[in-house]
Amino acid sequence: MKITIWGARGSLPSPSPETNEVGGNTSCVQVESDDTMIVLDAGSGIQRLNGNVPSHIKQIDILLTHLHLDHIMGLGFFSVLYNPKMVVNIWGPTGVNFDLESRLTRYLSPPLFPIRLKDLPCQLNLFEVNHSAFNIGDLKISSAYVCHPGPTLGFRIEGPSGILTYIPDHEPSLGSSNFPNVPEWTSGCSLAQNSDILLHDAQYTSDEYKTRIGWGHSTMKDAILFAEMSKTKKLLFFHHDPGRTDNHLNSLLKKEINSHPVDFEIGLASEGDQFIIGEY
Amino acid sequence: MSSHQLEIILSRQLADSLSIPIFLVDPDGNLLFYNEPAEELLGKRFEETGALTVEEWSTMFKPNYINGDPMPPKHLPLVKTLENHQPNHGSFYIKNFKDKTIRISATAYPIIGRPDRFLGAMSMFWKNEGS
Ligand SMILES: [Zn+2]
Numbered sequence: 161m162k163i164t165i166w167g168a169r170g171s172l173p174s175p176s177p178e179t180n181e182v183g184g185n186t187s188c189v190q191v192e193s194d195d196t197m198i199v200l201d202a203g204s205g206i207q208r209l210n211g212n213v214p215s216h217i218k219q220i221d222i223l224l225t226h227l228h229l230d231h232i233m234g235l236g237f238f239s240v241l242y243n244p245k246m247v248v249n250i251w252g253p254t255g256v257n258f259d260l261e262s263r264l265t266r267y268l269s270p271p272l273f274p275i276r277l278k279d280l281p282c283q284l285n286l287f288e289v290n291h292s293a294f295n296i297g298d299l300k301i302s303s304a305y306v307c308h309p310g311p312t313l314g315f316r317i318e319g320p321s322g323i324l325t326y327i328p329d330h331e332p333s334l335g336s337s338n339f340p341n342v343p344e345w346t347s348g349c350s351l352a353q354n355s356d357i358l359l360h361d362a363q364y365t366s367d368e369y370k371t372r373i374g375w376g377h378s379t380m381k382d383a384i385l386f387a388e389m390s391k392t393k394k395l396l397f398f399h400h401d402p403g404r405t406d407n408h409l410n411s412l413l414k415k416e417i418n419s420h421p422v423d424f425e426i427g428l429a430s431e432g433d434q435f436i437i438g439e440y
Numbered sequence: 441m442s443s444h445q446l447e448i449i450l451s452r453q454l455a456d457s458l459s460i461p462i463f464l465v466d467p468d469g470n471l472l473f474y475n476e477p478a479e480e481l482l483g484k485r486f487e488e489t490g491a492l493t494v495e496e497w498s499t500m501f502k503p504n505y506i507n508g509d510p511m512p513p514k515h516l517p518l519v520k521t522l523e524n525h526q527p528n529h530g531s532f533y534i535k536n537f538k539d540k541t542i543r544i545s546a547t548a549y550p551i552i553g554r555p556d557r558f559l560g561a562m563s564m565f566w567k568n569e570g571s
C-alpha cells in the first residue's frame with residue numbers, strides 16, 4: 161500500500177512561504193494498492209493529485225469523511241470527474257433528512273459552483289456509508305462515526321500488507337468516558353487499533369483547546385494518547401491549524417514528543433510525503 | 441477490543457454528567473452503564489455489579505406494581521423500549537440492594553443513530569417522594 165499526502169492542513173488553505181514545508185492545502189490523501197486507487201477527502205490538496213493519477217487507473221474511489229468545506233472544496237476541480245471513461249465512486253456519510261447526493265449538490269451547483277454534480281461527464285456513483293465495512297479491490301474499508309460536529313466518519317483501510325487509519329477531524333477526549341484509559345469507550349478506537357500508520361487530527365495545543373472544547377478537534381497531546389491507546393506503530397499529526405507556520409509546527413512537535421515519550425514514531429503529515437506499508 | 445459506537449459513548453458521557461439516575465443498555469438489554477445517582481438508588485456501585493444481562497437486572501430489583509403485585513420484567517419501561525423501540529414510562533416499586541423498597545418512575549427512550557440504527561436504550565429514574 162502506497163500513501164501520498166497531498167493536503168494535511170485543517171479548516172482553511174494557508175499557502176505561504178512560511179508553510180511551504182508542511183504545505184497549506186487542506187485534506188487529501190492518495191492510497192494505491194495494485195490497480196486500486198483511493199482518495200481520502202477532496203480538500204484543496206486534490207489539485208496536486210491531478211497530475212499524479214497513474215495512466216492505467218480506470219476507477220477511482222473517493223472516501224469523504226464528512227462534508228465540511230475543507231474536505232470537499234477540491235472535489236469540483238478533480239480532473240477525473242471530467243473524463244467520460246473514468247468510473248468515480250464517491251463514498252460519504254449518511255445523513256438523516258438529506259441523502260449524500262443532495263448534500264453534495266448544495267456545493268456542486270450554482271451559485272457556488274458552475275457545474276452540477278449530476279452533469280459531470282465521468283461515470284459517477286454515490287454510496288452512503290455509516291458504521292459499515294466494504295471492499296475496494298484488495299482493500300477492506302471499515303468506517304465508523306467519530307466525535308465531530310455533523311455526521312463524520314473515520315476510515316480504516318486494511319490491505320494485504322498492513323493497516324492505514326484516517327481520522328482527520330476528531331475530538332477523542334469529548335467522545336470518551338475517562339480518556340485515555342478505556343479504549344472500548346473511546347470514539348474511533350477500533351478503527352485505529354494496531355494500525356501501521358494513523359493520520360489523526362492534531363489541530364490544537366492543550367492551551368488552545370481549553371477555549372475550543374466541542375469544536376470537534378484534537379490536541380496534539382490527545383492525538384499521541386489516542387495513538388498509544390490504539391497501539392499504533394506510526395502517528396502522523398494531521399489537520400494542522402491554518403495559523404501555524406512550519407517552524408511553529410516543528411517546535412510544537414518536538415515539545416510534545418519530549419513531554420510524552422512513546423515507543424512509536426510521531427511526525428507531521430506534510431504535502432508530498434510518501435509512505436509505503438509492506439511491499440509496493 | 442472493539443469500541444462502542446459513538447452514540448452509545450456520547451450517551452454514557454451524558455449520563456455521567458447528569459444528576460438524574462440513568463441506565464444505559466445495548467440492543468440485547470445488557471446493562472452497559474449506570475451513573476452515580478443510579479448507584480445511590482440501587483445501593484450498589486457500577487464497579488461492584490459490572491455489566492448485567494437483561495434477565496439479571498430486570499429481576500434482581502424485584503419490581504412490583506403500585507398495588508403490590510409482582511411486575512413481570514416485560515412490563516418494565518426499559519424492557520418495553522427494547523421491544524418496541526419507542527419511549528415508555530411507568531411507576532412501580534423496586535427493592536434495592538440494601539433491601540429498601542422504593543417507589544420510582546422510569547422513562548425509557550431508544551437510542552437510534554443515523555440513518556436508522558437501533559443501538560440501545562436509556563432509562564431515567566425518579567424517586568417518588570413520600571415513598
Ligand atoms: Zn476539517
Ligand SMILES: [Zn+2]
Nearest residue numbers: 226228308329
Ligand atoms: Zn470538520
